Amino acid sequence: MERLYRDFLLIVLIFLAITVVINFSPSNILVRNEQDVGMQCNVKGTFAQPVKSTIKSHLSTKVKIPDIYNTDKGDRIVEQMNFVPKGEIIGTKYILIPDIGSFGIDEGQVPFEKSECKVKNCFVTSMRKSGVRYDARIVYQQIFNTDVQTMQDEVQRHPEQIWIYYNLESPVVSPDYFMIGQVFNWTATYRHDSTIVAPYEKWSVTDDSLLISRNYAFGKTKKVAIFVSNCDTTNQRIQYVNELSKHIVVDIYGACGNYTCGREIEQECFNILKQDYKFYLAFENANCRDYITEKFFRNALLNNVLPVVMGAHPDDYKRSAPHHSYIHVEDFKSPKHLAEYLHTLDKNDQLYNQYFKWKGTGSFIDTKFWCRLCAMLNDPYKPNLIIKSLTNRNETRVWQQDDHMITRYNNMMWKLKDRQKSDMSSKDIRSILQNGGTILNTEGYMWEFGRRGYLKYGAYTPEVVLEHPNLVESMYREFVHAGSDVVQAFTYFGHREKLKSVGREEDLETLNRTALRLARKVADDTDKIMAAGICNTGVWDPDNETTKILARKMFKEQVEWAVEEKADYIIGETYNDSEEAMAALETIKEFGKGLPAVITMAAYFPDITVDDIPFPQALRKLEEAGAAVVGLNCARGPKTMLPLIKEIRKVCKGPIAAIPVPFRCTDEFRTFQSLKDPETGKYLYPNNLESVRCNSEDIREFAEEAKRIGVQYIGLCCGNCSALFRELAESYHRKPLASKYAPDISLSSVFGEPSGKKYGRADKIRAFMLNLKY
Incomplete structure (x- = not known):
């Protein structure tokens, strides 16, 4: 009996122990x-x-x-x-x-x-x-x-x-x-x-039957922006942005771009985004499940701009975002295809506003x-x-598998090895510009040949084409090397009246055809666009019909030669009279066999043409008359041209051009012809302008501001050189061959680091050079 009792107690204790284990063990x-x-x-x-x-x-x-x-x-x-x-x-x-x-x-x-x-x-x-x-x-x-x-x-x-x-x-x-x-x-x-x-945010629908009446595209003149400072991410968002920018203008704010947008001016940046831009690249720093941050909700949706997203899976956005409120990069085969769709939306307010139908149907709630x-x-x-x-x-x-998404992602992205052809694979500038691309065109041959001792300032005639064609071809190649998308034939002031003034009228056709053929040759060799050019005649008088007829004849013969020598488009440049500019455009349309026309005018001190038409209105008329591109060239420097370019952008609907002279013009001296020597007070034009030439930083600032304004056709005019043009090209995300030789002060034995430290006398020499204490 006693043994039975002990066994019973033992069973009870075991049961209690098991109960404790069951209740408190991790099982x-x-x-x-x-x-x-x-x-x-x-x-x-x-x-x-x-x-x-x-x-x-x-x-x-x-x-x-x-x-x-x-x-x-x-x-x-x-x-x-x-x-x-x-x-x-x-x-x-x-x-x-x-x-x-x-x-x-x-x-x-x-x-x-x-x-x-x-x-x-x-x-x-x-x-x-x-x-x-x-x-x-x-x-x-x-x-x-x-x-x-x-x-x-x-x-x-x-x-x-x-x-x-x-x-x-x-x-x-x-x-x-x-x-x-x-x-x-x-x-x-x-x-x-x-x-x-x-x-980061939670969207809650309250009434999806509401209809919007507001046009969210109204007043917005710019296309795409992104705020980004982390340039090295696993999803390679910056590489995608750079590829996208070849097909549509993308303004990059932050450390990865050239526009400033720090936390101290954050609200100012948001105001610019809300007022000016139609699209915002809400690209996350990684492509992870459900990873949708303030870039999408705050930067884009709350600022009435249409977000283009990269980050979470498309299904994650469908679950988290208002219906039809965004564009996902994965829905497009490539950045180019995405850009084409953005251009479509940009041109169609009704389609654009479809992405804002969610407005008023709900709210972002406090979770x-x-x-x-x-x-x-x-x-x-x-x-x-x-x-x-x-x-x-x-x-x-989970971390490494190559599932179906990898293949899809790589196909969607920018496989650079398969993208050897640049935007310029098409020679149709209208197509390039309509798809949001940019065209960089070097001008200024005349000034550079004068600086090198092969052209007479005053006459400004391109006789070097006849006397040193090898140098002309070499300069064409030099500017392509620096990043030009265009090889423009050097025929400025190569028309009948100017050659007549220097006794070479009989060489007119030879000069023009030589310049054109050399340009065609270099363009074909380098896969660039070839442009012909006509310019201001110096004879146009609005009160003298004879001069108008003479000018049109001069335009006609040069246009016909351009067509015969297979130019891709024709430039009409440096007009100060709106009627003469219109005559040039009409001649190109009549005899140019359908070649696109780029018409640029020269603005001096006033913001009006010499026939008293405000430049925005004069250029708008040229645009309406069929010019593929309109804008300004020559006369003004970057800082004095851009304010007028902004006004032109407000009026003109299509691509605009900005091609200033690279000299430091100011409000007091708006044109390079008016610049004076600060020591003597004498005019510097034409042969003493080197002392007021722009530097590389000036050109980069100009390029970045031009991009922000929406300039798609850009270059430099009189005073241009390959080193400055390289700066312009690099600002537009080009990597020309000349980039190999971009300055690198770290390689200097005196100023460089760490090379400078290796040279024992570097510090002393640097001190002597800079007048520093040693």
Whole structure:
């Protein structure tokens, strides 16, 4: 009997022991191979397939997770916002956040009171106090494997304490968490399968029947902008932007571009975006699941500009964004195809406004993160989850697998090896410009030959074509080497009247055909566009019909030679009289066999032509009459030409040209003819202008401002040289052969680093050169 009693007690003790183990061992805890910190993005810029979270239990029946915790139920934000725990709310829930400053909240109960939470008995603190029973601890973002043990040792962790991993950054810029296992219970990230989803914004539809009447394209004169300062990302967004910019004008603000947009002037940048631009490139720094940041919501949608997105999967945008509110790069085979679609929208306000039909149908709501957290911490039925792994590193395919998305992504992108042909593979300038491309054309042969001693200032006739054709061909090639898209035949002032003035009228046709043939040869050799040119005649008198007839005859013969020598288009330049410019255009249209015409005029001090027509109106008439491009050339420098170009941009609908002289003209001296020597007060024009020539920084500033205005046809006129033109080309994202020889002061034995340090006398020589103390 006694033995039976002992056996009975033993059985009871064993049963109690098993009960304790069942209730408190990890086998009763829901275990997840957690992927919901947003770790699914591929370093090649593609999306990896998610690994399904798993739940393990000692129970034979399937464990049912309450819906507000069930990551299979979507983001559950609204359900969590409406959740109130059953039963009486007792006591205070303490939440430890050591780096609370990162959240921008006050300590105590303030976050819950400000948000008017339904459950507000929670208290946040950054103070680690022994003896305090913390109900939750939030670990913010940038933790490392070595930090985990330290954090666990700081404050005693009781079995019911919830550790929450919080991260709003992409995995690409987050540490490697492969050693962090079975530490965290919940996650709070932007991903829809987090325990508590913390998106950058949450869109909620209220009435999708509303119709908009506003034209969101009205008043916007520019096309595409992007704010970006991280130029080296795994998804190669800048490379995509650069490729896109070959087909449509893209203004890049921030460290990766040439437009300033720092935090101190952030609102000013947003105002420019809202007022001027139709499209914004909301390109994330990585292509990861659900990774949609303020670039999309704040920068674009809230500023009434249509976002073009790269980052999350298209399905993620469909789930998170207002319906039909964006364009995804993955919907296009290449940047070129995307650019073509943007041009279509740019020309059709009705199509453009389709992307704003969501306006007024809903709102971005406060997701009340702190309220949701507090309510869930008070839930007596909350499952005690343990995240087995933040990365599930043993599943290497999550990071590296070449799934179908890689192929799709690579096909979508810019495979540079397959893009050897530039924009200039088409010689039709109208097509290039209509597709958003830019054309860089070097002018200024006349001035450069004069500087080199092969042309007489005053007469300005291109006799060098007859006397030194090899030098002319060499200069053509030199400017192509510097980045010109066009080889323009040197026929400026090569018309009948000017050659007659120097006794060479009989050489007229020979000179023109020689210049044209040399240009055609170089253009064919270098795969560039070849342009012919006619110019101001010096005889046009609006009150003398005979001079008008003479001018038209001069235009006609040069245009006919241009057609016969197979020019790709014809330039009519440096007109100061609007009627003469129109006569040149009409002649090109009549005898040019359909070749496009680029007509540019010279603006002197007044902003009107010599026949008293404001330049914007004069050029608009030329545009309406059929010119492919209109604009200004010569006379004014970059700083004095651009203000007028801005006014022209407001009036003219098509491509505009800006081709200034590279001299430092000012409001006081608007033209290079008016510039004076600051020491003597004498006029510098024509042969003493070197002292006021622009430098490379001047040209880059001009190019960047021209891009911002929307100039698609750009160059430099009298005073141009290959070094300055290279600066212009590089500003337009070209990499001409001359870039190989761009200045690199680091190679200097005196000024360079570290080379300068290797040369023992470098510091002393530099001090002598700069008059510094040594």
